[in-house]
Amino acid sequence: MKRIKEMLDAHPGEIKVDIDILANCIQECFDTAQICDICADACMGESDAQSLIQCIRLNLICGDICEVTGRMLSRQGGRDLILKRNQIETCIMASQACGNECRRHATHYEHCRLCAEACRRCEEACSALLRAVPVSV
Amino acid sequence: MKRIKEMLDAHPGEIKVDIDILANCIQECFDTAQICDICADACMGESDAQSLIQCIRLNLICGDICEVTGRMLSRQGGRDLILKRNQIETCIMASQACGNECRRHATHYEHCRLCAEACRRCEEACSALLRAVPVSV
Amino acid sequence: MKRIKEMLDAHPGEIKVDIDILANCIQECFDTAQICDICADACMGESDAQSLIQCIRLNLICGDICEVTGRMLSRQGGRDLILKRNQIETCIMASQACGNECRRHATHYEHCRLCAEACRRCEEACSALLRAVPVSV
Amino acid sequence: MKRIKEMLDAHPGEIKVDIDILANCIQECFDTAQICDICADACMGESDAQSLIQCIRLNLICGDICEVTGRMLSRQGGRDLILKRNQIETCIMASQACGNECRRHATHYEHCRLCAEACRRCEEACSALLRAVPVSV
Numbered sequence: 001m002k003r004i005k006e007m008l009d010a011h012p013g014e015i016k017v018d019i020d021i022l023a024n025c026i027q028e029c030f031d032t033a034q035i036c037d038i039c040a041d042a043c044m045g046e047s048d049a050q051s052l053i054q055c056i057r058l059n060l061i062c063g064d065i066c067e068v069t070g071r072m073l074s075r076q077g078g079r080d081l082i083l084k085r086n087q088i089e090t091c092i093m094a095s096q097a098c099g100n101e102c103r104r105h106a107t108h109y110e111h112c113r114l115c116a117e118a119c120r121r122c123e124e125a126c127s128a129l130l131r132a133v134p135v136s137v
Numbered sequence: 138m139k140r141i142k143e144m145l146d147a148h149p150g151e152i153k154v155d156i157d158i159l160a161n162c163i164q165e166c167f168d169t170a171q172i173c174d175i176c177a178d179a180c181m182g183e184s185d186a187q188s189l190i191q192c193i194r195l196n197l198i199c200g201d202i203c204e205v206t207g208r209m210l211s212r213q214g215g216r217d218l219i220l221k222r223n224q225i226e227t228c229i230m231a232s233q234a235c236g237n238e239c240r241r242h243a244t245h246y247e248h249c250r251l252c253a254e255a256c257r258r259c260e261e262a263c264s265a266l267l268r269a270v271p272v273s274v
Numbered sequence: 275m276k277r278i279k280e281m282l283d284a285h286p287g288e289i290k291v292d293i294d295i296l297a298n299c300i301q302e303c304f305d306t307a308q309i310c311d312i313c314a315d316a317c318m319g320e321s322d323a324q325s326l327i328q329c330i331r332l333n334l335i336c337g338d339i340c341e342v343t344g345r346m347l348s349r350q351g352g353r354d355l356i357l358k359r360n361q362i363e364t365c366i367m368a369s370q371a372c373g374n375e376c377r378r379h380a381t382h383y384e385h386c387r388l389c390a391e392a393c394r395r396c397e398e399a400c401s402a403l404l405r406a407v408p409v410s411v
Numbered sequence: 412m413k414r415i416k417e418m419l420d421a422h423p424g425e426i427k428v429d430i431d432i433l434a435n436c437i438q439e440c441f442d443t444a445q446i447c448d449i450c451a452d453a454c455m456g457e458s459d460a461q462s463l464i465q466c467i468r469l470n471l472i473c474g475d476i477c478e479v480t481g482r483m484l485s486r487q488g489g490r491d492l493i494l495k496r497n498q499i500e501t502c503i504m505a506s507q508a509c510g511n512e513c514r515r516h517a518t519h520y521e522h523c524r525l526c527a528e529a530c531r532r533c534e535e536a537c538s539a540l541l542r543a544v545p546v547s548v
Contacts, residue, residue, distance in 0.1 A: 007522055068204075
């Protein structure tokens with residue numbers, strides 16, 4: 001999170017939310033994107049990959065959505081706040097769906113356990129950001 | 138759209154919406170993603186790029202969101218329908234925001250005019266898909 | 275390809291290669307990216323998905339590489355020609371690897387047959403672009 | 412890097428290179444992708460954004476290439492080693508091109524200074540990985 005916060009501190013735009021909450025959310029989005037991607041590939045390498053197909057699909061969907069949410073939050077521009085709220089909400093839903101599925105496999109597969117944890121952190125960081133941004137625009 | 142429809146026809150999953158509406162929406166999402174990306178780069182090449190910064194930012198945001206929406210819609214998996222609805226709604230918002238901004242520059246820049254048109258088509262295709270999918274899940 | 279060519283025509287930058295060859299390559303990169311992504315998901319939906327894991331992995335790798343190559347080629351900027359050549363070469367390798375794997379399943383799965391065709395078109399379009407760009411920079 | 416290394420440790424595939432070098436490279440690719448993206452947006456927010464257009468373009472190209480390289484390296488599959496080498500080389504070129512441009516603005520803009528540093532770290536991590544992987548396949 002340190003590097004992202006340094007970049008946001010150096011950004012000339014006015015950032016209207018608590019910068020620690022924003023930096024943490026961006027970081028968790030990107031971390032979860034990467035972890036989901038590796039979890040998908042790890043699931044494919046298991047001898048019973050067939051039974052992990054739903055997990056792989058949710059990993060891929062969640063990874064894509066976390067990544068685009070992280071990118072969007074990295075970009076300033078105050079006029080598009082409703083759009084951003086909606087994208088963050090989608091990211092929460094994706095993290096919940098993927099986290100729930102990974103949790104089912106967590107006792108068998110360490111990568112699923114780690115991924116479920118990442119999804120929970122991402123969900124919490126997105127929820128904290130939603131609470132921190134102004135409701136009306 | 139022909140190629141995407143062929144792929145969806147060859148997909149073993151049960152597709153619960155009108156396949157033409159789905160294929161058209163995926164295609165418009167990806168087309169708009171590409172056009173937004175080129176519009177951003179074209180804006181940067183204009184001698185008054187400084188006055189087009191808001192347009193460039195919205196191009197990049199809209200391009201990213203259209204692309205991830207197209208990818209998500211390309212993937213089957215019936216349990217995540219609310220998530221998909223939410224992502225489609227975000228894509229409509231992004232297309233509106235980017236289209237409105239591009240339209241302001243449409244008389245000066247052909248790339249903005251073409252991009253505004255693409256955003257309108259994407260918005261319509263996403264709205265048509267939202268109407269076609271079942272409301273409850 | 276028509277829409278991408280229109281956008282390139284409207285771009286203020288000087289495009290140093292044949293614009294039809296460039297537009298065709300960008301289009302094939304993006305089309306193949308989408309088709310690879312759908313093929314990956316379709317493979318996951320087959321009852322013997324386990325035997326298609328290598329195909330799914332190559333679909334995902336090829337899809338990512340085709341997409342980033344299409345994006346990079348959509349962006350002008352003359353100084354980075356060696357970098358672009360190298361990325362196009364990687365895209366050719368990815369299309370060959372994915373196409374070869376898909377071809378093995380083409381008689382069983384129509385989505386693999388269509389994907390193998392897309393990979394071949396992408397490989398040809400990238401090769402044509404490599405021949406069209408100046409060798410030295 | 413800790414989280415990525417944990418995921419690679421939990422991956423069932425045989426990883427043929429030093430896992431610390433691989434995890435470090437993946438992490439630097441993703442970190443640099445994020446920092447490039449924020450640098451592009453920060454440059455757009457500067458009052459002389461017009462003079463930073465080349466920097467913005469290279470930020471976007473480098474960000475895309477770092478991200479796809481990180482994703483590709485997160486995925487196992489031994490048969491595609493030449494392809495991976497080539498993508499890593501492209502990532503080195505992109506990091507050099509972007510880092511050199513950012514360095515020119517480093518005394519004026521802290522975000523460019525931080526981005527130039529990230530690009531250098533990414534270049535070094537990619538070079539270290541290239542040295543660690545077997546030359547022939």
